[in-house]
Amino acid sequence: MQTTTFKTDEEFFVDPQRCIGCHACEMACAECETNGQLPMISVDYVSRADSPQTSVQVCMHCEDPVCARVCPADAIQKDEFGIVHSATTARCIACANCVIACPFGVPKKFEPTKLMMKCNMCYDRTSAGRKPMCATVCPSGALFYGTRAQLAAQRPASVAVNVFRFGRETVRTKVNVMMPAGATELIVD
Amino acid sequence: MFTTLNWRALRWATCWTMLLLLAVVVGSRSLQNFDGALVAYLFGTLFATFGIVYRYAVWLQRPATQLYWRRGWQLLFSRRFARYARAVATRAAVDVGGQAFIFRRSRARGIAHVLLAWGCLSAFAITLPLTFGWIHFTLQAGSTTLYEAHVFGFRVLTFPHGGLLAFNLFHALNWSSLMVIAGAAYFIRRRVTDAGQIATQAFEMDWLPLVLLVLISVTGLGLTWDYEFMQGRAHAFMGITHAITVILLLVWLPFGKFFHVFQRPAQLGVALYQLEGAAGPQAVCPHTGEPFTSAMHVADVKQVATEIGLDFTLASGGSHLDLSPQGKRAALARAHLAARTRSGRLFG
Structure with a gap:
């Protein structure tokens, strides 16, 4: 139990600007064994009428997860690697507080099964030293899983940022977003 | 320790434990119907009551939990009482009783969970009143073939000890055990074959409850096996191992996975909340x-x-x-x- 070979030197990096909306990550995500064959990643058109821009969103695995803090059932747990897991099936009461409160719009509620599910960074794979499914199939590099050194060599003009400002609230995450060099945070306001 | 002690929860837990103790004394007619052989179970149950109420009271103090708790009661006792009471009764029957939402996760999981849940609940429903001395059985005065069942000291049933009713009454815990073993077997199988479960499971949260339930059921069946087929030769061993496993479960109730049994009814409050929400802006x-x-x-x-x-x-x-x-x-x-x-x- 809890035997793990989670690689702590590898991290998740997202560059939404590189997303081409191909949905390959979505198909791959459904292969994750912890999701019950349901995709937990979100690929959206940002504003279909005005622009071809698409966005890709994985769980950012907040250092102090808002979803867990607003959960009335105490169903969402963060493990020692910083992975915020899907709601515990035994405890989740499907109130959807997490869905409404998550600043990144990540958790998904499945009403028939009374369960919230979310990306848990392919824990079946990452806990065995493998990369998450979505990152292995992303053709454009919007989703990258590896070491900081590998990424720095490939993208010298970008910097990994894990601080987000939503109005007056600052959220720190385990997952990074690739920003222009020199940036220290992503301000969403 | 006293810096983290939740005094409000402590007061509630003490109060409920004392109330239970009082109910045991009153219900067993000043302990005259209390079975001294079950005293260890009583202490285990009192500990479990204290722990469960303490944790529940701490849990209710979380802002999100408190809000649903308050809203749930407010809505139930609002001007839509009749409609909401019906909704709660329906959801309680469908979701808590029938566990329909687990069947929607998978039919096999639903069946297994119903067996596990109702096996456990029926076992508690039988064991606790016996432990508290609220129910006891006697031979009818002047008869060697008729048994009497007493509830809170009042005779409620007379039945022949060799009949079908007696057989089922005295073996009811065995039926519960078989249900639990069947349900637990499915979940154990799932825990060793499902890659998602294997990746995320933890011993104390996922395996320990299953192991405890199987041990309790097997040792409980062992008691019947012993007196039916071994002339009671292993009674002391069977009795002690069964008591140890049951008391371990009682002590573990407030801490581990079993606490979800007490949390689950919150789903009924959420159902009301969603009904009210759907009707509003x-x-x-x-x-x-x-x-x-x-x-x-x-x-x-x-x-x-x-x-x-x-x-x-x-x-x-x-x-x-x-x-x-x-x-x-x-x-x-x-x-x-x-x-x-x-x-x-x-x-x-």
Whole structure:
């Protein structure tokens, strides 16, 4: 139990600007064994009428997860690697507080099964030293899983940022977003 | 220890434990119907009561839990009482009794969980009144073939000890054990074959409860096996191992996975909350222009966020929490594009 070979030197990096909306990550995500064959990643058109821009969103695995803090059932747990897991099936009461409160719009509620599910960074794979499914199939590099050194060599003009400002609230995450060099945070306001 | 002690929870836990003790004394007619052989079970149950009430009281103090707790009762006893009481009764039967939502996860899981849950609940329903001395059996005065069942000291049933009713009454815990073993076997199989479960399971949360339930059931069946087929030769061993496993379970009840049994009824409050929300104004996402939940829900989540020290108020007015999940994802993508555009390089 809890035997793990989670690689702590590898991290998740997202560059939404590189997303081409191909949905390959979505198909791959459904292969994750912890999701019950349901995709937990979100690929959206940002504003279909005005622009071809698409966005890709994985769980950012907040250092102090808002979803867990607003959960009335105490169903969402963060493990020692910083992975915020899907709601515990035994405890989740499907109130959807997490869905409404998550600043990144990540958790998904499945009403028939009374369960919230979310990306848990392919824990079946990452806990065995493998990369998450979505990152292995992303053709454009919007989703990258590896070491900081590998990424720095490939993208010298970008910097990994894990601080987000939503109005007056600052959220720190385990997952990074690739920003222009020199940036220290992503301000969403 | 005293710095982390929750005094409010302590008061509730002490109060409920004392009430149970009083109920045992009164219900067993000043302990005259209390079976001294079961005293260890009684102490285990008192400990479990203290622990469960303590944890429940701490749990209810979480802002989000408190809000649903308060809203649930407010709604139930509102002017829509008749409608909401019906809804609660229906949901209790369907979701708590029939566990329909687990059947929707998988039919086999549903069947296994019903067996496990009702096996456990029926076993508690039989064991606890016996432990408390609320139910006891005697031979009818002047008869060697008729048994009498007494509840709180009052005779409620007379039946021949060799009949079908007696057989089922005296073997009821065996039927519960068989249900539990069948249910637990399915979940054990799942825990060794399902890759998702294997990756995320933990011994104390996922395996220990199953192991305890199987041990209790097997040792319980062992007691019957012993007196039916071994002339009671192993009674002491069977009795002690069964008592140890049951008391371990009772002590473990407030801490581990079993606590979800006491949390699950909160789902009924959520059902009322959603009914009320659906009938009222809806929150419309400024990005998508579509309703995504009730306005009450958004307002309540904002209130909870404030209570736990989160402030998503935007400089442009409004709150980030006014956006639907899709709206939030779009806001993030737009902010990222804006930052890239400002830097003069869209990629890098």
